[in-house]
Amino acid sequence: MSEQTxxxxxxxxxxxxxxxxxxxxxxxxxxGEVFGFLGPNGAGKTTTISMLCTLTTPSGGxxxxxxxxxxxxxxxVRRNIGLVFQDPTLDTNLTAVQNLRFHAELYGVxxxxxxxxxxxxxxxVALWDRKDSKVITFSGGMKRRLEIARGLLHSPRVxxxxxxxxxxxxxxxxxxxxxxxxxxxxxxxxxxMTTHYMDEAEYCDRIAIIDHGSIVVIDSPEALxxxxxxxxxxxxxxxxxxxxxxxxxxxGLEASVSEGEVTFAVEGGEEFVxxxxxxxGLPIKSVSVSRPSLDDVFMSYTGTSIRDAEAGAAQVNxxxxxxxx
Numbered sequence: 191m192s193e194q195t196x197x198x199x200x201x202x203x204x205x206x207x208x209x210x211x212x213x214x215x216x217x218x219x220x221x222g223e224v225f226g227f228l229g230p231n232g233a234g235k236t237t238t239i240s241m242l243c244t245l246t247t248p249s250g251g252x253x254x255x256x257x258x259x260x261x262x263x264x265x266x267v268r269r270n271i272g273l274v275f276q277d278p279t280l281d282t283n284l285t286a287v288q289n290l291r292f293h294a295e296l297y298g299v300x301x302x303x304x305x306x307x308x309x310x311x312x313x314x315v316a317l318w319d320r321k322d323s324k325v326i327t328f329s330g331g332m333k334r335r336l337e338i339a340r341g342l343l344h345s346p347r348v349x350x351x352x353x354x355x356x357x358x359x360x361x362x363x364x365x366x367x368x369x370x371x372x373x374x375x376x377x378x379x380x381x382x383m384t385t386h387y388m389d390e391a392e393y394c395d396r397i398a399i400i401d402h403g404s405i406v407v408i409d410s411p412e413a414l415x416x417x418x419x420x421x422x423x424x425x426x427x428x429x430x431x432x433x434x435x436x437x438x439x440x441x442g443l444e445a446s447v448s449e450g451e452v453t454f455a456v457e458g459g460e461e462f463v464x465x466x467x468x469x470x471g472l473p474i475k476s477v478s479v480s481r482p483s484l485d486d487v488f489m490s491y492t493g494t495s496i497r498d499a500e501a502g503a504a505q506v507n508x509x510x511x512x513x514x515x
Contacts, residue, residue, distance in 0.1 A: 196219050228386070286328075423477065426452070437452070
């Protein structure tokens with residue numbers, strides 16, 4: 191791995207029949223960075239990680255992880271990465287230690303180092319006291335922490351986390367991220383994660399918004415929110431489509447209907463609201479004003495909310511699953 195990049199991707203592509211799951215993706219990740227893919231389910235996040243982790247062969251382009259080519263040097267890439275899958279992969283009939291020992295032997299960790307390393311990673315995720323408990327007795331958050339410990343066991347240089355907190359409650363998700371940041375400091379590794387949770391993306395140093403298989407924009411969360419600049423106004427009316435037309439014709443504002451409300455961006459949202467009531471020409475049932483968030487960033491760059499994008503991606507996922515069969 192060069193001093194400049196932990197992950198380097200150029201023109202990466204993946205197609206399943208006529209469906210382009212990943213389209214000409216390019217980006218780099220710096221050593222020690224927490225880098226995130228933010229996008230709806232079906233946007234191409236997991237497919238990209240699968241290519242970077244050598245689980246799927248690219249249809250085009252190139253990628254290097256830890257300085258190794260993901261196609262020509264697959265074994266070397268695998269020795270240098272850890273991977274926490276989106277779906278659980280632990281053997282719940284084994285204890286925590288047994289799961290980790292099996293992983294250590296698969297990765298060829300020297301026998302003399304296995305026991306102390308298992309203790310080290312279990313202490314990192316606060317599970318040492320449950321080392322001899324069967325995983326079937328663990329909560330969802332404990333299982334996720336154990337999977338992260340397993341991913342770290344062989345001392346990888348890049349740790350991939352595919353939707354690391356999916357299905358967990360907000361409090362447990364926040365706790366998991368506390369552990370992840372402590373692990374980064376302790377292990378001095380690069381973390382590449384995917385998520386469709388806006389609040390989770392805030393933990394990243396940089397995020398790439400990905401939609402329909404393409405990267406739309408890359409920057410830090412704060413820089414992305416600053417790029418939007420304007421406040422988000424959401425209104426509900428008896429005629430949302432008519433409100434979209436009225437906002438364009440009377441105020442020169444582009445609006446869209448999302449989740450049953452009309453959404454648009456404007457400078458000085460709070461000051462604009464009285465004018466909106468006076469001049470829209472339609473009765474307004476409700477109105478809310480919020481400062482720029484990553485939701486606003488996603489909508490600004492993609493033209494849709496992440497929930498609506500997920501709904502549209504469901505058909506693509508169904509087609510990809512059909513092709514894979």
